[in-house]
Amino acid sequence: MSANETALPVRPPRILPVREIASRSAIFLLLGALVILFQLEEPAFLNLGNLFSILQAVSITALLGVGITVTLAVGGFDLSAGSMAAFSQMAASYVLVVLQGSTLDAVIFCLIVGAAVGLFNAALIVLVGIPDLLATLGTLFLLVGLELIPSGGRSIATGAILPGGITAKGSFPGDFLALGRLHLGGLVPLPVIILAVVALVVWFVMERTRWGRVFYAIGGNEVAARLAGAPTRRYRAAAYVISGTIAALGGVLLAARIGRGDVSAGNSLLLDSVAAALIGYAVLGVNHPNVFGTVVGAIFVGVLLNGLTMLNAPYYTQDFVKGAVLVGALAITFGLQRKRS
Amino acid sequence: MQGRRRVSSTVQNIAAAPLITVTQVSKRFGSTLALDRVSLRLEAGEVVALMGANGAGKSTLVRILSGVYPPDSGEVALSGKPFTAASPKAARRLGIFAVHQSIAEIGVPGLSVAENLTLDRLCAGETNAIVSRRQLRKTATEIAEGIGLAIDLTLPLERLTIAEQQLVAIARAVASNPAVIIFDEPTASLSQQEAERLFGVIDRLRQRQVAVLYISHRLGDLKRVADRIEVLRDGRIVGSFERPVDFGPAVRAMIGRDFQSATVRRDPTDYAAPLLELKGILLRPDAEPFDLAVRSGEVVAITGAVGSGKTSLAEIIYGERPPAGGTMSLNGRPWAPHGPDRAIASGVFLAGENRWRTSLFPSSVPFASIAGTISFPFLRAWFPAGPLTERREREAAERGVRAFGIKCRSIDDRLETLSGGNQQKVVVARWHAEPAQVLLLDEPFQGVDIGARTDIIRALRAGASDRATMVFVSDHEEALEVGDRIVVMDRHRIVEDQDRETIDLLRLLTAAGHDDQDGSRR
Numbered sequence: 058m059s060a061n062e063t064a065l066p067v068r069p070p071r072i073l074p075v076r077e078i079a080s081r082s083a084i085f086l087l088l089g090a091l092v093i094l095f096q097l098e099e100p101a102f103l104n105l106g107n108l109f110s111i112l113q114a115v116s117i118t119a120l121l122g123v124g125i126t127v128t129l130a131v132g133g134f135d136l137s138a139g140s141m142a143a144f145s146q147m148a149a150s151y152v153l154v155v156l157q158g159s160t161l162d163a164v165i166f167c168l169i170v171g172a173a174v175g176l177f178n179a180a181l182i183v184l185v186g187i188p189d190l191l192a193t194l195g196t197l198f199l200l201v202g203l204e205l206i207p208s209g210g211r212s213i214a215t216g217a218i219l220p221g222g223i224t225a226k227g228s229f230p231g232d233f234l235a236l237g238r239l240h241l242g243g244l245v246p247l248p249v250i251i252l253a254v255v256a257l258v259v260w261f262v263m264e265r266t267r268w269g270r271v272f273y274a275i276g277g278n279e280v281a282a283r284l285a286g287a288p289t290r291r292y293r294a295a296a297y298v299i300s301g302t303i304a305a306l307g308g309v310l311l312a313a314r315i316g317r318g319d320v321s322a323g324n325s326l327l328l329d330s331v332a333a334a335l336i337g338y339a340v341l342g343v344n345h346p347n348v349f350g351t352v353v354g355a356i357f358v359g360v361l362l363n364g365l366t367m368l369n370a371p372y373y374t375q376d377f378v379k380g381a382v383l384v385g386a387l388a389i390t391f392g393l394q395r396k397r398s
Numbered sequence: 399m400q401g402r403r404r405v406s407s408t409v410q411n412i413a414a415a416p417l418i419t420v421t422q423v424s425k426r427f428g429s430t431l432a433l434d435r436v437s438l439r440l441e442a443g444e445v446v447a448l449m450g451a452n453g454a455g456k457s458t459l460v461r462i463l464s465g466v467y468p469p470d471s472g473e474v475a476l477s478g479k480p481f482t483a484a485s486p487k488a489a490r491r492l493g494i495f496a497v498h499q500s501i502a503e504i505g506v507p508g509l510s511v512a513e514n515l516t517l518d519r520l521c522a523g524e525t526n527a528i529v530s531r532r533q534l535r536k537t538a539t540e541i542a543e544g545i546g547l548a549i550d551l552t553l554p555l556e557r558l559t560i561a562e563q564q565l566v567a568i569a570r571a572v573a574s575n576p577a578v579i580i581f582d583e584p585t586a587s588l589s590q591q592e593a594e595r596l597f598g599v600i601d602r603l604r605q606r607q608v609a610v611l612y613i614s615h616r617l618g619d620l621k622r623v624a625d626r627i628e629v630l631r632d633g634r635i636v637g638s639f640e641r642p643v644d645f646g647p648a649v650r651a652m653i654g655r656d657f658q659s660a661t662v663r664r665d666p667t668d669y670a671a672p673l674l675e676l677k678g679i680l681l682r683p684d685a686e687p688f689d690l691a692v693r694s695g696e697v698v699a700i701t702g703a704v705g706s707g708k709t710s711l712a713e714i715i716y717g718e719r720p721p722a723g724g725t726m727s728l729n730g731r732p733w734a735p736h737g738p739d740r741a742i743a744s745g746v747f748l749a750g751e752n753r754w755r756t757s758l759f760p761s762s763v764p765f766a767s768i769a770g771t772i773s774f775p776f777l778r779a780w781f782p783a784g785p786l787t788e789r790r791e792r793e794a795a796e797r798g799v800r801a802f803g804i805k806c807r808s809i810d811d812r813l814e815t816l817s818g819g820n821q822q823k824v825v826v827a828r829w830h831a832e833p834a835q836v837l838l839l840d841e842p843f844q845g846v847d848i849g850a851r852t853d854i855i856r857a858l859r860a861g862a863s864d865r866a867t868m869v870f871v872s873d874h875e876e877a878l879e880v881g882d883r884i885v886v887m888d889r890h891r892i893v894e895d896q897d898r899e900t901i902d903l904l905r906l907l908t909a910a911g912h913d914d915q916d917g918s919r920r
Binding site: 261262264265266267268270271273274276277278280281282283284285286287288343344345347 | 716718737738739741742743748750754755756757758759760761762763764765766770774775777778781784785786
C-alpha cells in the first residue's frame with residue numbers, strides 16, 4: 058500500500074559545500090596558478106610550441122599511467138609497466154637494427170610481447186595466487202634483466218657490436234622515427250595524438266561501458282562482483298594485458314624518440330606514471346583511479362617541470378618537486394575522504 | 399519474570415538519580431535532522447531498549463553517547479554532571495562502553511581469545527611492562543567466567559564463529575567494569591542458545607547496577623530483557639513503554655502506521671508442477687542426502703541454526719559450488735550450473751547474506767549508487783554491445799525504488815548514505831529487475847527493522863507468482879512471516895518440511911533451536 062504510493066523523490070539541486078568544490082577543482086586551480094606564475098616570469102611559456110612540447114614530454118608517462126590506472130581499478134597494481142616500456146624500447150631497436158625488420162615488424166612484435174608479459178603477470182596473480190604488487194615486482198626485475206641479455210648489456214644502435222662479435226647492420230627507418238618525432242601540421246607531436254586516442258578509448262571503456270563497470274567492481278568488492286556473475290579472473294587478466302600492451306606501445310614511442318636502444322632509457326618511467334595515476338585520484342575529487350585524472354596528473358607534473366626548467370631551476374630539484382606534488386595530491390584525496398566518512 | 403521485576407524495583411529504591419540523562423539532544427547531517435530534541439534517561443541497573451526503524455536515529459544516539467561525535471545542541475549528563483565525550487576512548491574512561499554488531503570492531507583477529515580479552519588492560523597500560531603468560535591466562539579466564547564464556551582461550555579470535563567473536567567482544571566490555579553498556583544489535587548473528595547466554599549476562603549486569611541500553615529489531619529479545627522501551631521515529635522519541643510492555647502500540651509507534659503481517663495466505667493447491675527439483679543432494683560428503691521440490695508461485699522459508707547448511711544449499715543451487723552428490727533439475731531439465739553467470743542467465747538469482755560482503759560495492763567504486771548496484775548483474779543482458787545507456791538503468795532503478803519503498807533522495811544516492819534497511823531493499827530490488835525463475839534470498843532481513851521487513855516481504859510476495867522463491871533465515875519468526883512452506887535444516891540435511899498452516903510450532907523450535915557446538919565452528 059504505502060510502498061506503491063511513495064512517489065519517487067525528485068533529484069534535488071546539488072549544492073556543494075565549499076570544501077567539496079575546493080577538493081574537486083584543487084588540481085585545476087593549482088594548474089591555473091602555475092600557468093599564470095610561469096607566464097608572468099617567462100612570456101615564452103604560453104606559446105603553442107611550448108605547450109605541445111610539454112604534452113610531448115609527458116605523453117609516454119601518461120600512456121603508461123593509463124595502463125596502470127586499469128590495473129588499479131581492478132584492485133591491482135602493475136609495477137612492471139615502466140620496465141615493460143624500457144624492454145619494449147630495446148626490443149624495437151633489436152628488431153630494427155639487428156634483425157633489420159620493418160617498422161611494422163617492430164611495432165607488432167613489441168605489442169605482442171607487451172600482451173604476453175601482461176598474460177604472464179596475470180598468470181602469476183590469478184593462477185598462482187601471488188599478490189599483485191609482488192608478482193609485478195618480480196616481472197619488473199625479470200624485464201630489467203632480460204632487456205640486457207640479447208645486446209650483452211650494451212645499447213643498440215647501427216654499428217653496435219653484439220655478443221658473438223656480430224656487428225648490427227640495420228638502422229632506424231625514417232617512418233619509425235616519425236612515430237616519436239613527427240609533428241602533425243608542424244605543430245602537434247604524433248605521440249600526443251597517440252596518447253589522446255589511447256586515453257580516449259580506455260576512458261570510454263572504463264566510464265561508459267559495462268566492461269569498465271566490471272573492472273571497478275572487482276577492485277571494490279571481488280566477491281560481490283563474482284556473485285553478480287562477472288568472470289573476475291578473466292577481467293583481472295585483461296587489466297594486466299591492457300597495461301602491458303599500452304606500456305609496450307609507450308616503449309615503441311620512446312625508441313622512436315631517442316633513435317636507439319638505450320639501456321638506461323625509461324628509468325624513471327614507472328615512478329612518474331604511478332605518480333600521475335595517484336595524482337589522478339584527486340582530480341575532480343573522485344577518489345578512485347580514473348583515466349582522465351591520470352592524464353591530467355601527468356600534464357600537471359609536466360607543466361611544473363617545464364616551467365621550473367624555464368625559470369632555470371636546477372635539474373636536481375625535479376624529483377623533489379614531483380614528490381611534493383604527489384604528497385599534496387594524496388593529502389587532498391585521503392584527507393578529504395576521511396572527513397567525508 | 400518475578401525475580402527480574404523484584405530486582406528492578408529494588409534498583410529504583412537505590413538509584414534515586416538517573417545515571418545518564420539525555421536532554422533535548424539534536425544532531426543534523428546535511429539536510430537530514432537525525433535527532434530532534436531527544437530526551438532519555440537511563441538508571442543504574444535498568445535495561446532500556448531502544449526501538450526504531452532504520453534511519454530513525456538509533457545509531458546516531460549511540461554514537462553521541464559513546465563519543466564518536468558531539469551533539470549539535472542539548473546535553474548529555476552522567477550521574478548529574480554534564481559531559482561531552484570527545485572520543486570513544488574518553489567515553490570508555492567515563493565508563494560508557496558500546497558493543498557493536500560490526501565484526502571489524504571486535505578485536506585483533508590474529509591474537510588469541512585470551513589476548514583479546516586482556517587487550518584493553520594492555521593498551522591502557524594497566525599491566526606491568528612485562529606480561530607473564532600465566533598472569534594473562536588467569537586474567538582472561540576470570541573475564542571469560544564473568545559472563546560464562548566457555549571457549550578455548552588459546553584459539554585465535556579469527557577461528558571462532560561470528561557468534562563466539564561477538565561474545566568475546568561483550569566479555570571485553572563487561573570486564574572493564576562499565577557504568578553504562580550499549581548493545582547495538584547484539585543478537586543479529588547469535589543462535590537462540592547463544593542469545594539466551596547473552597541475556598543471562600545482561601541479567602547479571604543489571605544486578606551489578608550497570609545501566610544497559612539495548613538496541614534490537616527482535617521483539618522476542620526485547621520482551622526478554624527490557625525493563626522499559628523507548629521508541630524512536632524520525633529522530634524523535636515517540637513513545638515510552640514500561641514493563642509489562644504491550645508490543646502492539648510500541649510497534650505501531652515505531653513504524654507510524656498499523657502493523658499487519660504482510661503475508662497473504664495462499665491456497666496450496668494452486669501451485670504448478672515443481673520448478674526446481676533436488677534429488678539425493680549431499681551438502682557435504684559426510685551428510686545425509688535429501689530431496690526438495692519447489693513449485694512455481696511458492697515461497698519457501700528455509701530455516702535452521704547458523705551452520706546448519708542453509709547457505710551451502712543456496713550456493714549449490716546458484717552454482718557457486720557443486721554439491722557433494724545428487725542431482726538437480728530446473729523446469730524438468732538437468733540443472734548443474736558452473737558459476738553464477740550461468741545461473742543469472744537462466745534466471746536463478748541469489749541475494750547473498752551479509753550485504754556488504756556479497757552484494758554491495760564501497761564508495762571507491764564509481765557506480766556504487768542505487769542505480770548502479772541494481773543494474774550490475776544484468777549489464778551483459780541489457781547492453782550486449784558494451785556501451786551503457788542511462789535510460790534503461792534508471793528505469794529499472796526507479797521501479798525498484800517504488801516497489802520496495804526505498805527511502806532515498808534519488809537513485810544516484812551512494813549505498814553508504816542509506817540506512818541498513820534501505821541498503822537491504824536495494825539488494826532485494828536488484829534481483830527483481832529481471833524476471834527470475836528461482837529467487838534465493840539468504841538472510842534478507844539481517845539488520846532490518848520491522849517496517850522495512852514488511853515492505854520487503856510485501857514486494858517479494860507481489861512478484862512471487864511466476865517463480866520459485868526460497869528465503870533462508872535462521873529466525874523462526876521471520877520464517878513463519880515470509881513462508882508458505884517451512885523447511886527446517888539441521889546438520890546439513892532437511893529435517894522438517896511442512897506447509898505453514900500445518901506446522902507444529904513446538905516441533906519447529908525443537909528441530910532448529912539447538913545447534914551443536916562443533917557443527918558451527920570453522
